[in-house]
Amino acid sequence: MGAKLPPIRQMAEQLGVTRLTAQTAYDELRAQGWIETVIGKGTFVARTARPEALIDSVGHSSTPDSVLDDQPKINQIAIVRSFAYAEPDPELFPAGEFWGELHRLRAESAALLRYSWPQGDPALRTALADLLRERGVEAMPDNILVTSGVTQGISLITQALTRPGDVVVVERPTHLGLINSLRTYHVRAVDVPLDEHGPRLDELERIIVQYRPRFFHTVPNFHHPTGTLMSPERRRALLALARRYSLILVEDDSSGQLAYDGDPAPALKSLDEAEQVIYISSMSKVMMPGLRVGYVVAPEPLHRQLVSLRRAADFCGPPFVQRAVANFIQSGALRRHLRRVIPIYRERRDRLLRDLRWHMPPGVTWTHPRGGFACWVTLPPGIDATVVSREVLRRGFAFTPGDAFLVAPGSNDHLRICFVSQPERVISEAVVVLSRVIEAQTGEGDYWMPPHPDVPQE
Amino acid sequence: MGAKLPPIRQMAEQLGVTRLTAQTAYDELRAQGWIETVIGKGTFVARTARPEALIDSVGHSSTPDSVLDDQPKINQIAIVRSFAYAEPDPELFPAGEFWGELHRLRAESAALLRYSWPQGDPALRTALADLLRERGVEAMPDNILVTSGVTQGISLITQALTRPGDVVVVERPTHLGLINSLRTYHVRAVDVPLDEHGPRLDELERIIVQYRPRFFHTVPNFHHPTGTLMSPERRRALLALARRYSLILVEDDSSGQLAYDGDPAPALKSLDEAEQVIYISSMSKVMMPGLRVGYVVAPEPLHRQLVSLRRAADFCGPPFVQRAVANFIQSGALRRHLRRVIPIYRERRDRLLRDLRWHMPPGVTWTHPRGGFACWVTLPPGIDATVVSREVLRRGFAFTPGDAFLVAPGSNDHLRICFVSQPERVISEAVVVLSRVIEAQTGEGDYWMPPHPDVPQE
Numbered sequence: 075m076g077a078k079l080p081p082i083r084q085m086a087e088q089l090g091v092t093r094l095t096a097q098t099a100y101d102e103l104r105a106q107g108w109i110e111t112v113i114g115k116g117t118f119v120a121r122t123a124r125p126e127a128l129i130d131s132v133g134h135s136s137t138p139d140s141v142l143d144d145q146p147k148i149n150q151i152a153i154v155r156s157f158a159y160a161e162p163d164p165e166l167f168p169a170g171e172f173w174g175e176l177h178r179l180r181a182e183s184a185a186l187l188r189y190s191w192p193q194g195d196p197a198l199r200t201a202l203a204d205l206l207r208e209r210g211v212e213a214m215p216d217n218i219l220v221t222s223g224v225t226q227g228i229s230l231i232t233q234a235l236t237r238p239g240d241v242v243v244v245e246r247p248t249h250l251g252l253i254n255s256l257r258t259y260h261v262r263a264v265d266v267p268l269d270e271h272g273p274r275l276d277e278l279e280r281i282i283v284q285y286r287p288r289f290f291h292t293v294p295n296f297h298h299p300t301g302t303l304m305s306p307e308r309r310r311a312l313l314a315l316a317r318r319y320s321l322i323l324v325e326d327d328s329s330g331q332l333a334y335d336g337d338p339a340p341a342l343k344s345l346d347e348a349e350q351v352i353y354i355s356s357m358s359k360v361m362m363p364g365l366r367v368g369y370v371v372a373p374e375p376l377h378r379q380l381v382s383l384r385r386a387a388d389f390c391g392p393p394f395v396q397r398a399v400a401n402f403i404q405s406g407a408l409r410r411h412l413r414r415v416i417p418i419y420r421e422r423r424d425r426l427l428r429d430l431r432w433h434m435p436p437g438v439t440w441t442h443p444r445g446g447f448a449c450w451v452t453l454p455p456g457i458d459a460t461v462v463s464r465e466v467l468r469r470g471f472a473f474t475p476g477d478a479f480l481v482a483p484g485s486n487d488h489l490r491i492c493f494v495s496q497p498e499r500v501i502s503e504a505v506v507v508l509s510r511v512i513e514a515q516t517g518e519g520d521y522w523m524p525p526h527p528d529v530p531q532e
Numbered sequence: 533m534g535a536k537l538p539p540i541r542q543m544a545e546q547l548g549v550t551r552l553t554a555q556t557a558y559d560e561l562r563a564q565g566w567i568e569t570v571i572g573k574g575t576f577v578a579r580t581a582r583p584e585a586l587i588d589s590v591g592h593s594s595t596p597d598s599v600l601d602d603q604p605k606i607n608q609i610a611i612v613r614s615f616a617y618a619e620p621d622p623e624l625f626p627a628g629e630f631w632g633e634l635h636r637l638r639a640e641s642a643a644l645l646r647y648s649w650p651q652g653d654p655a656l657r658t659a660l661a662d663l664l665r666e667r668g669v670e671a672m673p674d675n676i677l678v679t680s681g682v683t684q685g686i687s688l689i690t691q692a693l694t695r696p697g698d699v700v701v702v703e704r705p706t707h708l709g710l711i712n713s714l715r716t717y718h719v720r721a722v723d724v725p726l727d728e729h730g731p732r733l734d735e736l737e738r739i740i741v742q743y744r745p746r747f748f749h750t751v752p753n754f755h756h757p758t759g760t761l762m763s764p765e766r767r768r769a770l771l772a773l774a775r776r777y778s779l780i781l782v783e784d785d786s787s788g789q790l791a792y793d794g795d796p797a798p799a800l801k802s803l804d805e806a807e808q809v810i811y812i813s814s815m816s817k818v819m820m821p822g823l824r825v826g827y828v829v830a831p832e833p834l835h836r837q838l839v840s841l842r843r844a845a846d847f848c849g850p851p852f853v854q855r856a857v858a859n860f861i862q863s864g865a866l867r868r869h870l871r872r873v874i875p876i877y878r879e880r881r882d883r884l885l886r887d888l889r890w891h892m893p894p895g896v897t898w899t900h901p902r903g904g905f906a907c908w909v910t911l912p913p914g915i916d917a918t919v920v921s922r923e924v925l926r927r928g929f930a931f932t933p934g935d936a937f938l939v940a941p942g943s944n945d946h947l948r949i950c951f952v953s954q955p956e957r958v959i960s961e962a963v964v965v966l967s968r969v970i971e972a973q974t975g976e977g978d979y980w981m982p983p984h985p986d987v988p989q990e
Contacts, residue, residue: 092662092665094658094661094662094665094672094673095658095662097672098654098658098661098672098673101674139840139843142650142843142847159647161646161647164642164643164645164646165642167641167642167645169641169642169645170638170641172641172645173634173635173638173641176631176634177631177635180628180631183625183627183628183630183631184622184623184625184627185622186822187622187625187627187630187820187821187822187823188619188622188820188821188822189617189619189816189821189822190822192600196556200552200553200556203552203556204550204552204553207550207552214552214555214556214559215552215556216559221846222680222846222847222849223846223847225844225845225846225847226845226846229844229845229846251847254843254844255844258840258841258843258844259844358647362645362646363645363646363647364644364645364646364647364648364850364851364852365645365850366846366847366848366849366850382597382716383716385597385600385712385716386683386687386712386713386716386717387683387684387687387845387846388679388680388681388683388684388687388824388845388846389600389680389681389683389709389824390824391680391824392822392823392824392850392853393822394822395850395853
């Protein structure tokens with residue numbers, strides 16, 4: 075161990091900060107492995123920086139809760155390149171333009187720092203109505219509810235439509251936050267498998283008949299995490315099935331604009347003649363997740379009920395943020411941003427698929443994402459994705475084991491690769507490391523692979 | 533009627549905007565009374581500007597839902613001076629300083645626009661721990677959950693501690709948003725009356741024995757909307773009662789620092805030795821409500837449960853907003869702001885009380901707020917507060933009828949006056965108008981009072 079640090083009380087006095095602040099700083103440094111405390115002796119500078127303290131604290135479990143909690147931790151480990159988070163590349167964030175929009179609101183700032191409408195800023199709802207039209211959805215600003223991300227949309231819809239013990243159908247695999255929310259609200263999720271055209275309707279019908287589900291959550295445009303695009307035939311058949319059984323569909327279209335093979339397909343909602351589709355989306359994937367701006371278009375009277383539930387949940391979102399997002403959309407900055415990033419994401423997708431083909435050992439398969447953020451990898455039988463992802467993490471790359479995306483975790487032979495958030499060079503490095511780790515696990519690797527030089531080993 | 537406007541389609545083409553945008557503009561102008569549509573004839577400029585269209589759309593009901601919905605509408609009527617909203621005076625908002633903090637975060641903006649921790653930005657939790665120490669509450673940053681206003685705190689606590697049909701005790705009168713949230717979650721509110729020292733404990737004990745409530749929501753420091761300060765003896769007796777019956781107390785301390793007669797009293801939580809108090813607060817009253825930043829300190833394991841519920845409710849708040857609030861607090865700007873506004877609020881309180889004494893007809897009584905935002909007025913028997921507030925609104929001033937703050941609305945003989953949001957001159961004008969309207973209602977007024985010259989009459 076290195077130099078001894080003064081006790082917290084003394085450090086606080088020396089720096090002129092409160093003891094609490096000093097304590098917090100010590101706690102954070104300790105959590106990141108920079109300092110160590112020996113009971114009865116004091117606190118010392120760690121002899122080597124020990125990011126493995128943080129690395130060791132993640133990846134122990136693949137429940138939705140633990141995976142969601144791991145993600146900000148992984149982001150804090152500077153040496154780890156993360157493919158574990160379904161967020162756009164922060165290097166490509168249009169943060170400067172957004173900050174510019176905030177700055178331009180300075181003169182109106184007081185008016186935009188008051189309580190606002192539970193339904194959301196009218197200017198933002200007007201801008202979203204224009205976005206929706208591009209997705210084929212006709213909605214007036216009054217038909218739109220602004221939410222705090224799609225997470226709040228799902229939460230409000232679940233509160234409105236379900237009681238504890240009810241059944242909801244989800245896709246297999248599905249959105250991590252969805253599984254977590256349903257579990258929190260004591261709703262039982264039943265999953266329907268996908269084929270290359272979308273959810274299998276024979277299975278869905280069986281589930282409808284058996285469980286009488288309250289709704290079916292689907293991602294027709296670039297299903298997460300497989301990247302599947304639902305075919306036009308499947309869409310029509312799904313709507314017909316939903317109509318026959320009066321099943322409500324909840325369409326998550328967050329990544330609908332992020333198409334890599336041709337133009338984006340319209341939303342499922344655009345075909346919805348019988349008002350059976352609740353449309354949810356957000357600015358998290360097309361702009362930045364930290365904005366916490368999502369939106370819902372629901373038929374009446376559900377729309378009114380969702381507005382009431384939002385009023386009870388948190389009254390309203392921050393109006394100055396909503397207005398800045400509105401102006402960002404209306405100024406054309408969103409369109410420019412998407413024109414810039416979609417080709418980059420496409421190249422990353424292409425690089426990932428090429429490298430997977432090149433390096434992966436036999437028995438590993440993966441999806442061909444047509445859009446969106448993720449690729450879904452299936453490992454050979456007997457290989458545990460949690461072990462693989464922990465081994466890969468020691469070598470400096472983070473992936474998420476797939477069990478977190480399944481209602482009924484089982485063989486744990488899947489990995490999610492979020493490919494949009496890293497540059498092509500890193501994608502190639504990660505695929506090489508991943509493939510060697512898998513080879514070592516299958517016993518097919520015939521060479522020793524050194525660990526990442528910056529990650530100290532146990 | 534005045535000039536005819538072109539049809540929406542044509543207007544949209546002329547202006548080069550989408551039809552939806554034109555439609556929205558027409559809708560908004562129509563709602564505000566600037567244009568009128570005659571079916572089959574078209575849309576016309578209204579001959580006179582008709583703010584009464586908007587005025588007529590508010591104040592029809594005093595349910596929490598409708599009062600909450602009226603408030604942003606009232607804010608839009610430029611000629612109305614509002615005492616109806618429990619928010620600080622926007623003219624006194626520290627908006628410039630906050631914008632400065634946002635601006636200084638520009639270099640870190642990308643990092644602060646990613647997904648963040650459900651529990652809240654660590655820097656904000658550190659700043660809040662310092663604030664809490666000033667309120668006599670010892671909490672580590674890890675014990676704090678950041679919420680989207682106190683509304684989200686109440687919502688998460690209600691979800692954690694109650695099931696539909698359960699009983700919760702509230703004060704009479706109480707917080708409007710609280711009644712609304714409890715109703716939304718199908719929880720039954722039972723109310724306990726207050727005397728000048730706080731909630732009446734004999735009544736509270738009777739309710740505990742009869743209903744076994746899940747928690748008691750109380751505002752010891754400047755009860756809203758009466759402005760009562762709970763006495764030290766009542767606090768100790770309340771904690772002893774809560775301990776005897778294992779009753780959880782939810783303390784809302786949002787206005788705790790806004791003391792007008794001497795120094796602020798510590799939070800009830802500061803006396804909480806048996807971990808029976810859940811502490812909730814927010815930056816809405818001491819800073820600005822549009823920030824949507826509140827916080828909760830709850831004992832374990834409830835704290836962990838509330839973090840999970842927030843993860844399911846909306847995942848996290850906007851990290852850049854939370855960081856800017858943290859820096860605002862740590863830089864001393866919050867302390868400077870409070871030093872500036874508290875004397876102004878005190879003078880407004882004093883002016884209100886002096887003018888009420890001077891002008892109010894006999895039979896009208898009111899509370900003496902020791903801090904906070906509101907004064908609670910009781911009208912003479914037989915006078916309807918909804919009628920009074922609508923008459924006053926026609927003369928350019930908005931108050932909220934008191935039934936919205938009661939669990940069991942009844943005689944509707946109360947008004948809430950939020951006095952901090954208007955300058956002293958307007959307070960005096962409003963009290964004169966209010967007293968004359970009441971006199972006219974009691975039949976004691978012996979003169980005709982002209983309506984506000986800018987408000988056209990029916």
